[in-house]
Amino acid sequence: MIELQQLRENRDTLIERLQIRGYASAAEELDKVLSLDAERRRVITRLEGMRAEMNTVSKSIGRLIQEGKKEQAAAAQKKTGQMKEDIKFYEESLEKIEKEMDLILINVPNPPHPSVPKGKSAEDNEIVYRNDIEVTLPANAKPHWDLIKDLDIVSLDLGVKISGAGFPVYIGKGARLQRALIQYFLDEAEKAGYVEIQPPLMVNEASGYGTGQLPDKEGQMYHVQIDDLYLIPTAEVPITNLYRDTILKDSQLPVKNCGYTPCFRREAGSYGKHVRGLNRLHQFDKVEIVQVVEPEISYQVLDTMVEHVKGLLQNLGLPFRIALLCGGDMGFTSAKTFDMEVYSAAQEQWLEVSSISNFETFQSNRLKLRYKDADRQTRLPHTLNGSALALPRIFASILENNQNEDGSVTIPEVLRPYTRFDFIGRD
RNA sequence: GGAAGCGUGGCAGAGUGGUCGAAUGCGGCGGUCUUGAAAACCGUUGUACCGCGAGGUACCAGGGGUUCGAAUCCCUUCGCUUCCGCCA
Structure with a gap:
């Protein structure tokens, strides 16, 4: 606000x-x-x-x-x-x-930072970076929705049976790869100085309001009406709301938290090829990084968060680019957002795997999150967060970009200590 | 889920209708003393809003009520504790 x-x-x-x-x-x-x-x-x-x-x-x-x-x-x-x-x-x-x-x-959205380009939709976003990893696929390359079936590592059908569309079931090496990614992302975040948080997966209305999901995205969250709780759409909500109604000392800044949680999104109105396979789900896993910082340094901090996520993608060996979102494509609560997009060669499209934003005082104002500066003045700090990273599309692009002619998939080096296998589909 | 009790400032803890934003202790901050530190002593120490200012208003879990006047009485919601029940 x-x-x-x-x-x-x-x-x-x-x-x-x-x-x-x-x-x-x-x-x-x-x-x-x-x-x-x-x-x-x-x-x-x-x-x-x-x-x-x-x-x-x-x-x-x-x-x-x-x-x-x-x-x-x-x-x-x-x-x-x-x-x-x-x-x-x-x-x-x-x-x-x-x-x-x-x-x-x-109901007034966050005024964008002056450096945000004008524009209406994703087409007006500015590509500000692209790494130099090129992928050459075998001639018989397949999209991930075929690979997961062939390798029997994720079942969408079983998810449909027990829950509904958009709730995948990870099996065997699929489950282990998923867990390896979580572990890897958390370890990297902790190396970067983030404190790990395991928050509740359901939040009350005040929390939804504090970070700006309510009233803006009312219909996008699952609402457990009997107890009036919302399933979190991202760990941002509980982790940032930890600081609701709080006055921090300047010595407590910057706050650097990270957390792994499942995320729940109704995704009402989504359809078509964008929801195929693991591209868009009702439940997915994500590691989130959150910071609360003094206003003067928030844009430098935004850059460091982008660098952090860049490092993850680079280490995974994935081709990616960074988009500076235009005004029209930004979220309601953000003042400036960078999206990280991984190229899926088999689908021939860019998949958004992370969104990193500076909210300036938009959230802290709603949250009544304040701090005492060096002169003992009470001020609103800036809040920031980013996905580091969202799992399903990373999972999908690892499969697609690392597939071999024999139908197997090679596991990226950095994940092998966690997966304890080097290939899926080859023993 | 049932019953009882409780919810006061950073913490502990007084206060049961009138000058209480709230005693006292601890903690925090500033100072005196000290080569330095500790101790001791002195002072200070909530948040928000209105006002150029003087100053004023509101807040004792949240909401509502009674009253000229409420931290204090009543209703209600939420939370906590204990006992019983149930249960991973």
Whole structure:
């Protein structure tokens, strides 16, 4: 959520930044908030004046009663009736104004960083990096949905039987490869200084709101209605919400956390070849990295997170590129996002395997996550996170890019200590 | 799931209708003393909002109510503890 004080001071800049997303109604909505804010302050001034008066009268009544001056006390009590009504009236009108303000502010997306390119869709994203790994596939190369069947390492059909489409079952070496990737990613994150967290997989409404999934993505999360809990769509939600309603000391920054969790997404409205095989699932595994940092360094930190993920992909030997997302393709809560995309030669398409974002104060403001800076001022820190990495598409592209003529798949060097086998489909 | 009890500042813990944002202790911060440290002593130490300022308002788990006045009384939600039941 954008900061009210920012809005008061930098209205024009914020509107300009929101234009990068093509957020057409920015000026209209923000001006509405500003006028409500002015009204709100007028009402508060009035209301607090009346409350102060009321408090004075109440105290004097107390004093009179103690002194035994009952008649004077009774006379004073009579006067309070109208005051109470006035106070109630202003309280109600204040509440109404604040609700109206919140309703608008909650639904305004994060203003993009000025370096974010304008644009409407993925086609306008800027490719800022591409590594030099080239893959030459055997003539009989297959997409992963065929490979998993041939090798009998993932069953989509069994998933359909016990759950539904989008819930794969990993079997044998498939399961072990999956676990190896998790272990490898976590080990690398810990080497980079991230503290591992194992969070709950269900969160309450306040948490969904804090990181911005609610109300924006209401329909995208699984909602367990009987207990009013949401299955997490990403570890970002529980791990960042750890710091909700918290004031950190500057010595506690930067916060660097990582965590492995399954992620649950309803993916309502998805269809076609993008959902084929492991490309898009209702449940998938992911290792997430999260940081809470001082605003001054957040964009340097964003770069280090990109470098971290780059290293993982490079070590896995996968061909990949990095896209700087344009305004129109960015998530609701992000100020700047880089996507990492792995090339799947067998599918002949780029698959998004990671998304790394700086949220600036958008989340910390909602979370009431603050810190005391060196001058003991309370400020909002910047929050960042990134996938490092999302498993299924990595799994798929390892299969596709490392397949051999005999139908087997070669395991990348770095994973072998974890898998304890070098090939799938060859013993 | 049933019953009882409890929920106060970073922590511990007073406070059961009136000047309580809240005693006291510990912790934190600043200082005196000291070659330095410890101890001792002095001071200071919640958050948010309104106001140019003086200052004011709100917050004692959350919400609602009673009252001129609520941390204190009532209702309700949530959480914690203990006992019983169930159970990996």
